[in-house]
Amino acid sequence: MTLYEPVIGLEVHAEMLTRSKMFCSCAVVDNTEAPPNTATCPVCLGMPGVLPTLNAEAVEMGLRVGLALGCTIPPFNQFARKNYFYPDLPRGYQISQYEYPLAINGFLDIDLPDGGTRRIRVRRAHLEEDTGKLTHTGDGASLVDLNRAGVPLLEIVSEPDLRSAEEAEAYARQLRSILQYLGVNHGDMSRGVLRFEANVSVRPAGSDELRTRTEIKNLNSIRGMVRAIQKEVERQIHLWESGQGVRQATLGWDDDRGQLIIQRTKESASDYRYFPEPDLPLLQISPEHVAEVRQGLPELPAARRDRFCRDLGLNRADAAILTAEQAVADYYEAALAAGGAPQPVANFLIGEIFRLMNADALGRDAIGTIKVTPEALAELLRLAQEGAINLNTAKRVLDILYAEGGDPARIVAERGLAQVTDEDAIRAAVDSVLAENPAEVEAYLAGSEKVAKFLMGQVMRALRGKGQPQAVQEALDEALAARRS
Ligand SMILES: [Zn+2]
The missing domain is CATH 1.10.10.410 (Arc Repressor Mutant, subunit A)
Incomplete structure (x- = not known):
C-alpha cells in the first residue's frame, strides 16, 4: 500500500482592528452586538456614483503584519475589482488586490510537536474588504446584514508547505498569536474575526509532485479546520487508492455534523475577471515609511519566548506556553515585577491557574479577568518560599483567591492556614x-x-x-x- 503525504496551504482572512471600514468612514462594529444594517453608508452599500477612499490605518496594520512575517513590501500597490455576484456583496464586486499585493515572500517558523521548527513560506498578504453576513432562516428566507460589508480584511496566503493537519494547526495558532501581539486582530474566532481556507492535496510520500487539490472554505475555528483537513486527507487517499482520483472542487465544512460538503467545481482566477480598480489611485509605499513601521513593531511571540528562556531560565516548552497568548505573557511578567520568582510563578500559572480556568471553560486570553491578581500570585508564592505555608496550603489558598479574590497573607492569617513549624x-x-x-x-x-x-x-x-x-x-x-x- 502506498504511503501518502498531505500537501496543505492555508489562506487566513483576518479582520483588521481599525476604527472605520476599508473604503468609507462607517464604524467597524461588533457583529454580535450592533443591530443589523446600522453601520452602513452609500459607499459600503454599493450605491451608484459613490467613490471609495482608502483607510490609511488598515494599510498601516497590513504593513505591520507583512513585516512581522519577514515579507518584502513592493513600492507600488494596486487595488483590483474581483467580480462576482452574491447577495452579501452589494456592489457585485469586491475591492481586493490581485497582481500587486501589499506584501510578498515572507515566512513563519512553526514549532513542531517533536520540538523542532520548520519554515513555512508566506506567498503574499493583501488587503481587501469583507462581505456582509447572510442568515438563512430555515423557512426559505435569507436575511442580509451589511454592517460587515467593507470591513478591512488582510488575506495571508501560505505556500503549500504544510505536511499535516497538526502543522496547519501550529501555523494557524502562531499566526493568530502574532496578529494579537501586533494589535491588528483580537483573535476571537467566535466573532468571526479570523477565518481560514485550506487547500489540500495528497501525494505518495517522498514524491515532489503536486496533485489535484481541493479547497475547503469558511473554516471558522482552528479546531474545525484541523478536523476538516483530516477528513479531506482521508477522503483523497481513499479516492486515489480506489482508482477514482481526485477532482478539483470547493468544499464546505459542517462543524456540527463533522462533514465535508462538496459545493462546486472550483472557479479559477479568470472567472472573476479581475481588473484594476479605477476609483483608487496606485498606492505608493516609500522605503522610509517601511523602515518606520518596522521600527515600531513590538516584541513578537517567538522573540519573547526566546527571551524567557535566555533571561529567566525557563525551558522552551514552558516559555512557548507562556508567550502564546499576549495576555498570559503580560500577566506572567507582572507577577515577576511584583517579586515572583520565574520558575515557581511559571509552575503555578501553567499547572494550577490554567487548571482552574479550564474547569470554568475560560480561554487563556481571559487571564486578565480572573480574581487572582499577578501581585497576589507573587505574594502567595513568597509565603510558600519563606515557609509560612507549605505547597499544599498554597494550592488551597490559590483556590480561595480564584473564587473570591483577596490578599494571600490575610487569607492565611484569618483561616489559620499558617504552616506548623513548632x-x-x-x-x-x-x-x-x-x-x-x-x-x-x-x-x-x-x-x-x-x-x-x-x-x-x-x-x-x-x-x-x-x-x-x-x-x-x-x-x-x-x-x-x-x-x-
Ligand atoms: Zn460605509
Whole structure:
C-alpha cells in the first residue's frame, strides 16, 4: 500500500482592528452586538456614483503584519475589482488586490510537536474588504446584514508547505498569536474575526509532485479546520487508492455534523475577471515609511519566548506556553515585577491557574479577568518560599483567591492556614499517631518501608495538612529510630 503525504496551504482572512471600514468612514462594529444594517453608508452599500477612499490605518496594520512575517513590501500597490455576484456583496464586486499585493515572500517558523521548527513560506498578504453576513432562516428566507460589508480584511496566503493537519494547526495558532501581539486582530474566532481556507492535496510520500487539490472554505475555528483537513486527507487517499482520483472542487465544512460538503467545481482566477480598480489611485509605499513601521513593531511571540528562556531560565516548552497568548505573557511578567520568582510563578500559572480556568471553560486570553491578581500570585508564592505555608496550603489558598479574590497573607492569617513549624506540636502529633497505629509501627520495624509513607500521611493529617513537611519527616524518623533501638 502506498504511503501518502498531505500537501496543505492555508489562506487566513483576518479582520483588521481599525476604527472605520476599508473604503468609507462607517464604524467597524461588533457583529454580535450592533443591530443589523446600522453601520452602513452609500459607499459600503454599493450605491451608484459613490467613490471609495482608502483607510490609511488598515494599510498601516497590513504593513505591520507583512513585516512581522519577514515579507518584502513592493513600492507600488494596486487595488483590483474581483467580480462576482452574491447577495452579501452589494456592489457585485469586491475591492481586493490581485497582481500587486501589499506584501510578498515572507515566512513563519512553526514549532513542531517533536520540538523542532520548520519554515513555512508566506506567498503574499493583501488587503481587501469583507462581505456582509447572510442568515438563512430555515423557512426559505435569507436575511442580509451589511454592517460587515467593507470591513478591512488582510488575506495571508501560505505556500503549500504544510505536511499535516497538526502543522496547519501550529501555523494557524502562531499566526493568530502574532496578529494579537501586533494589535491588528483580537483573535476571537467566535466573532468571526479570523477565518481560514485550506487547500489540500495528497501525494505518495517522498514524491515532489503536486496533485489535484481541493479547497475547503469558511473554516471558522482552528479546531474545525484541523478536523476538516483530516477528513479531506482521508477522503483523497481513499479516492486515489480506489482508482477514482481526485477532482478539483470547493468544499464546505459542517462543524456540527463533522462533514465535508462538496459545493462546486472550483472557479479559477479568470472567472472573476479581475481588473484594476479605477476609483483608487496606485498606492505608493516609500522605503522610509517601511523602515518606520518596522521600527515600531513590538516584541513578537517567538522573540519573547526566546527571551524567557535566555533571561529567566525557563525551558522552551514552558516559555512557548507562556508567550502564546499576549495576555498570559503580560500577566506572567507582572507577577515577576511584583517579586515572583520565574520558575515557581511559571509552575503555578501553567499547572494550577490554567487548571482552574479550564474547569470554568475560560480561554487563556481571559487571564486578565480572573480574581487572582499577578501581585497576589507573587505574594502567595513568597509565603510558600519563606515557609509560612507549605505547597499544599498554597494550592488551597490559590483556590480561595480564584473564587473570591483577596490578599494571600490575610487569607492565611484569618483561616489559620499558617504552616506548623513548632517542634513540640509536631512531636506531639507524631507520638499520638504512633500510639494509635501500633500494627503499622510493628510492620515498619519489621522492615516494611511502605508504611512509612502511611504514617507520614497520618501525621500531616493530624496537623490538618499544615505541617512543615521536612520538620514532620525528621520528627517521625527520629521517633521511629528511637523505637527500633
Ligand atoms: Zn460605509
